[in-house]
Amino acid sequence: MRSPILTQTALPTSGPYPTQDPFLFCVYHKDQYPPAINDKMEAPRQGNGQDFNPDAPYRMYHGDRIPGFPQHPHRGFETITATIDGIIDHADSVGNAGRYGMGDLQWMTAGSGVVHSETFPLIHQHKDNPTSFFQIWLNLPARSKMTDPSFAMFWAPDVPKYTSPDGKASVTLFAGNNYFGIQADQRNHEPPPDSWASDPANDVAIFHITLQPGGTLVLPKSNEDNVNRSLFLIEGAKQNKVVIQYKDDDKGSSSTSSSSPQTTVVNQPVILGLDSSQDVILELPESSETNSEFLMLQGKPINEPVARYGPFVMNTQAEIRQAFQDYGKTKFGGWPWPRDDMVFSRDKERFAHLKGVETGPPEDKDNAQKKREINK
Secondary structure (H helix, E strand, O other): OOOOOOEEEEEEOOOOOOOOOOEEEEEEEEEEEOOOOOOOOOOOOOOOOOOOOOOOOOOOHHHHHHOOEEEEEEOEEEEEEEEEEEEEEEOOOOEEEEEEOOEEEEEEEOOOEEEEEEEEOOOOOOOOOEEEEEEEEEEEOOOHHOOOOOOEEEEEHHEEEOOOOOOOOEEEEOOOOOEOEEOOOHOOOOOOOOOHHHHHHHEEEEEEEEEOOOEEEEOOOOOOOOEEEEEEEOOOOOOOOOEEEEEEOOOOOOHHHHHEEEEEEEEOOEEEEOOOOOOEEEEEEOOOOOOOOOEEEEEEEOOOOEEEEEEEOOOOHHHHHHHHHHHHHHHHHHHOOOOOOOOOOOOOEEEOOOOOOOOEOOOOHHHHHHHHOOOO
C-alpha cells in the first residue's frame, strides 16, 4: 500500500486555502479582538474597507467600526460557517437572521441568490473578544444552483463530537455520516435538502481535530470510493512535530514487515491531499509544547465546470453574466435591515430567526455560563 499522502503543500499565510472539488473556498479566521470601546460593540480602530493584514492581531475585513463583511450577494453555492470561539451576527435578504458562535454551525444555501452580512460584534467591554471560525464554500451541482435560498442553524450541543478514551484527541464533526462511532440517526443536524452534502453517497465530511501532547487519532478511511480528502494542519505546527503513520502492506514479504507502520513527520503548516481509501494515524508526541489542530474536508467531486467571479459560482460565463444582471435588477430581494453591517443589541443572546420563528440554543450548564459571560 502506497503512502496515503498524495500531495503536500505549504499552508498560505493569508487568504483562502486551496480546496478540492466539491469545495470552492476555505478561510480560517482567527482574530484577537480587544475590548469594545462602547456599547455599540465597536473596535478601537476604524477599518479601511480592505483590512486583511495577516500580521496584525486582528482584522476589520470590509467593516468600518464593526469587524466583518457588510451586505454582499451570493449565487450558486453554499456557505458553511463552523465556529470555535467568538460571536457572529448574520442577516440576509430573505429576512433570516441569527447570532451564533462558540461551537455553533451555520449552513446557508445561496442557491438562486441571496444577500447577507456577517459581522463580528465586540460583545465584551472589559475583556478581549477572541474570534475563530472556518468559512467554507461548498459547491452546488448545476441542477441545484437555482434552488431557493435557505438557512439552517445548528447549536453547539447538537454538533456531534468524539473524544478518545484518554481524552487527548477530539473531533468536532461539523458534517459527516457514520464516523467515529456516530451514526446518522444519532445526529441532531442535517445539511439543507438541496446541499451536495445531503446525499450520504457523496460522503461530505468536515472535521475539526485537536490533538493534545501524547494524543493519537485514527482518521478512518472514507465510507465511499473516489472521495477527495484534504487535511489542513492549522495550529501547533511550528512548535510541534506531528507524526503521520500508515501501514505499508506492500513493504517486504514477511508478515512482520508488511504490518510495519510507515511514518511521516510534519512540522510546518501544510495542506495534505490524502488517499481517502486508507486509514491514517495522527500522533502528537508527549514532548510537544502545545496542542495541534487540523481541519479535514472531504467529499465526492461534483465533476462539473466551474465558472466563478467574485460572489457568484456557476457553470458557464454566460450564467455569471446573468447573475450580475439579475442582481442589478432585483438585488436578490433587497435589503430589509436598517444598516449594511447589521448587528443586534449587545444583550441579545444567541438566536436564529427563520421564516418568522425565533429559536435559541438548548439551555444547559455550558450555555448558561456563556450567557453570563456575554452579559458581563
